[in-house]
Amino acid sequence: MKPASVEEAWAALDERGRAAKPIGGGIDAVLYATPETTAVVDLSGVGLTYVREEDGLAIGATTTFTEIVESPLAREHLGGILIEVLEKVASPLQRNLGTIGGTLGSAHPWSDVIPLLLALDAALVVYDGRERRLPLTEYLAGRARGERPLITEVRLPAPPKASSCTFEGFSATGFDVAVLNCACFVALEAGRCAAVRIAVGGTPALAVRMPAVEKSLIGASLDEEAIDRAAALTGEAIDARDDRRATAAYRRVLACVGASRCLRRAVEKLGGTG
Numbered sequence: 001m002k003p004a005s006v007e008e009a010w011a012a013l014d015e016r017g018r019a020a021k022p023i024g025g026g027i028d029a030v031l032y033a034t035p036e037t038t039a040v041v042d043l044s045g046v047g048l049t050y051v052r053e054e055d056g057l058a059i060g061a062t063t064t065f066t067e068i069v070e071s072p073l074a075r076e077h078l079g080g081i082l083i084e085v086l087e088k089v090a091s092p093l094q095r096n097l098g099t100i101g102g103t104l105g106s107a108h109p110w111s112d113v114i115p116l117l118l119a120l121d122a123a124l125v126v127y128d129g130r131e132r133r134l135p136l137t138e139y140l141a142g143r144a145r146g147e148r149p150l151i152t153e154v155r156l157p158a159p160p161k162a163s164s165c166t167f168e169g170f171s172a173t174g175f176d177v178a179v180l181n182c183a184c185f186v187a188l189e190a191g192r193c194a195a196v197r198i199a200v201g202g203t204p205a206l207a208v209r210m211p212a213v214e215k216s217l218i219g220a221s222l223d224e225e226a227i228d229r230a231a232a233l234t235g236e237a238i239d240a241r242d243d244r245r246a247t248a249a250y251r252r253v254l255a256c257v258g259a260s261r262c263l264r265r266a267v268e269k270l271g272g273t274g
Contacts, residue, residue, distance in 0.1 A: 002042040006127050010150050012041045014129070022150060024062045025097035028106045048101070048152055056158040061101025061151045065089055068100065077156060078120070079269065081165045085116050085183075091175050101151040104136070107143055107206055110177035112169050114140075115207035117154065118199035119165055119183035125153035140206065160195070163187035164269040168258040172245075178202040179246045182234075182258030186222065186266040193217045198234065198262070200255050204243045212237055213259070222267045231260035 003009040013020050020039040023029055029040060048060035051071040059068060065086045068074050074082045089095060089112055103113045104124065114136075122136040126149035133155070134142070142149075159165075169181040180202045187195040196217045201207025213233045220226045235256035240248035 001039065002045050004045055006046055006048075006131075006150065006152055009041050009043055009046055010127050010129065012039075013150065022105065024099035024102035024105075025064060027094060027097050028102060032106075043101075046152075054155070057156040059100055059154040059156070061104075061153060062099050063101075065095035065098050065100070066092075069095070078159050078163070078165045081116070081120075081167065085112055085167045088169070088174070089113065100154055104139070104151055104154070105148075107140065108177075109204050109206045110181075110202045111207065112167070112178060112181050112201075115181050115183040115199035115201040116165075116167055117156075118207055118209055119167075119185040119197045120156050121185070121197060123155045123157075124151050125155065126151055137209065159185075160187045162189065162270055163195070164266045166262040166265040166269070168261045170254050170258065177245075180251050180254040180258065181207070182255065182262050184259065184262035184266050186263065186270070188222070188267075188270050191221060193220050193222055198230075198259060200234065200238050200258070203238045203240050203251055203255070204245070205239050205241070208239075210234055210237055210259075222263065227260060227263045227267075230263060231256045234259035 001012055003012055013022060016039050018036055020041055021029055021037050023040045023042050043062050048062040050060040051063060051068060051073050052058050053073060057077050069083050069086050103111060117136055124134050124136055124139050126132060126134055128149035165185045167183045170179045183199050185197040196214045198210040198213050199207050213230050216233060217230050235252040238255045240251040242248050
């Protein structure tokens with residue numbers, strides 16, 4: 001079925017429950033189809049494909065990665081960090097199909113997009129009979145409880161002037177999924193850390209923020225010593241486990257390296273700690 005509005009789409013999903021699946025680009029519908037899925041709800045006619053300025057950046061849920069990469073507005077946001085990361089996600093053909101809403105709705109633990117959006121302090125506009133706005137952290141927590149509102153938009157706040165965002169991913173090949181990934185946002189004021197967000201994913205659990213690490217950096221001069229301490233704390237703080245891609249011990253090393261590289265590059269982009 002192909003609804004013409006968000007309300008119609010939600011009504012179709014709500015009526016059929018787990019038997020219905022929303023479709024953006026359709027990649028996950030093909031790769032991870034389950035026997036319980038008996039209906040698909042095509043969101044292509046709902047009008048959720050766009051990138052526009054709206055107190056920062058607003059991205060419609062059915063906007064593909066390629067469309068984001070080609071957007072001048074996305075290229076201007078925080079030095080083009082969205083472009084830098086999305087140009088490396090999967091393959092070009094998959095980026096032509098994959099949508100930002102679909103990525104968040106699927107919430108794969110190895111996703112490069114989710115840690116980046118956590119570091120960017122993303123919020124989602126969702127609909128489940130009423131429209132509301134949720135921080136991405138709240139959406140992911142609700143998803144773990146089985147809540148599945150329909151994502152309609154991703155919002156990225158306008159960043160402070162003296163701020164930057166960086167990303168580091170580790171994978172076996174260019175098209176392979178991440179063994180671990182890390183994203184950092186830093187804002188400086190008078191040479192000291194005024195705001196910081198650090199997210200780590202692929203541990204192999206879904207990406208989460210690192211509040212203890214962030215707290216340790218607030219008010220600090222981001223010199224080599226402070227960054228080394230924060231990187232070590234990141235390696236200790238992650239929920240690292242073994243799986244077929246890597247051991248927990250190796251992931252802790254990667255988390256330490258990823259946080260160190262991200263924080264150093266963020267500071268370099270801002271001209272140092274002053």
